[in-house]
Amino acid sequence: MNLKLNAxxxxxxxxxxxxxMETLRKTGLADFHFVEAEDGHDALNKMTANSIHIAFVDxxxxxxxxxxxxRASRAHAMRNDEDPVPMVMVTSxxxxxxxxxxxxDAGAEGFISKPxxxxxxxxxxxxxxxxxLAVQLRKLRLRRxxxxxxxxxESKSKLFGRxxx
Amino acid sequence: xxxxxxxxxxxxxxxxxxxxxxxxxxxxxxGERPVRVSPAVDAxxxxxxxxxxxxxxxxxxxxxxxxxxxxxxxLVERFxxxxxxxxxxxxxxxxxxxxxxxxxxxxxxLEKRRMRGRMSxxxxxxxxxxxxxxxxSAASYRVAYRLSFGDFSVRFLAAGTSLFAxxxxx
Numbered sequence: 084m085n086l087k088l089n090a091x092x093x094x095x096x097x098x099x100x101x102x103x104m105e106t107l108r109k110t111g112l113a114d115f116h117f118v119e120a121e122d123g124h125d126a127l128n129k130m131t132a133n134s135i136h137i138a139f140v141d142x143x144x145x146x147x148x149x150x151x152x153x154r155a156s157r158a159h160a161m162r163n164d165e166d167p168v169p170m171v172m173v174t175s176x177x178x179x180x181x182x183x184x185x186x187x188d189a190g191a192e193g194f195i196s197k198p199x200x201x202x203x204x205x206x207x208x209x210x211x212x213x214x215x216l217a218v219q220l221r222k223l224r225l226r227r228x229x230x231x232x233x234x235x236x237e238s239k240s241k242l243f244g245r246x247x248x
Numbered sequence: 249x250x251x252x253x254x255x256x257x258x259x260x261x262x263x264x265x266x267x268x269x270x271x272x273x274x275x276x277x278x279g280e281r282p283v284r285v286s287p288a289v290d291a292x293x294x295x296x297x298x299x300x301x302x303x304x305x306x307x308x309x310x311x312x313x314x315x316x317x318x319x320x321x322x323l324v325e326r327f328x329x330x331x332x333x334x335x336x337x338x339x340x341x342x343x344x345x346x347x348x349x350x351x352x353x354x355x356x357x358l359e360k361r362r363m364r365g366r367m368s369x370x371x372x373x374x375x376x377x378x379x380x381x382x383x384x385s386a387a388s389y390r391v392a393y394r395l396s397f398g399d400f401s402v403r404f405l406a407a408g409t410s411l412f413a414x415x416x417x418x
Binding site for chain 2 (some may be wrong): 095096097098099101102105143144145175176177178179180196197198233
């Protein structure tokens, strides 16, 4: 099955969004369909409007920072009993405190410091991409099972109709 | 050893962290470590971009990266693989992003020297023969670098010096 991943790329720099998308394509980890957002607020709106499977998020942005966006997004998923979307920080921040804050406190799945190469990107996002693919695959299987069950019920109901109707 | 014409009123520990941050980042982006040279007395002619980013920690200070058109175009091409026109919005965006990446490394270098430096978002200014005029009371440090495709300069500025006493190396 060829799964497409809807990936949200959040960065206030248009050039950097382009670099992140190009590098992710080069990793060959998944067939990405990209959605772009300029800051955390924009990202929250795009998350609602699109079925996002994974997000790559800058830290320092106007209006709403990347770390606040990750916290808000995870809180929303928890309130609605949904799977949290795997999030990877892609940032110029690189101190241990910031890495811990992103991974341990906010719940990011990965952390990449700028500048990055395709190899570094591949190594550091592989786990998050695998998780996103697994979640999507599970949802597709559940949907397929529901469709099969529905078709079986319909077929049984038609059969009963013919026999006793 | 730096030439004596370099301004030296800036706290040495911060200067060391900042110059290390610039050199490590550009080496990583370009595969070429910039070499320090004596800064030119006159501002270069022609169009320029200046990208400014501020730090807040034990002291408040800013780092300004100033590039001419040939250096800016070459730097951005090596950074993102695109030959962008110098007068375009994406060029200013890319130069701002480069200074943002430098600032991330500067913050790490400050931390290694037991200092803090929370960074701001970058601001980019475009103009002709730009000169940064500092207030008399401001501590400043100017450093110029040479790369294979040209020279550029960086200026550190801090207003007020009362907090410097708390800094390591001062």
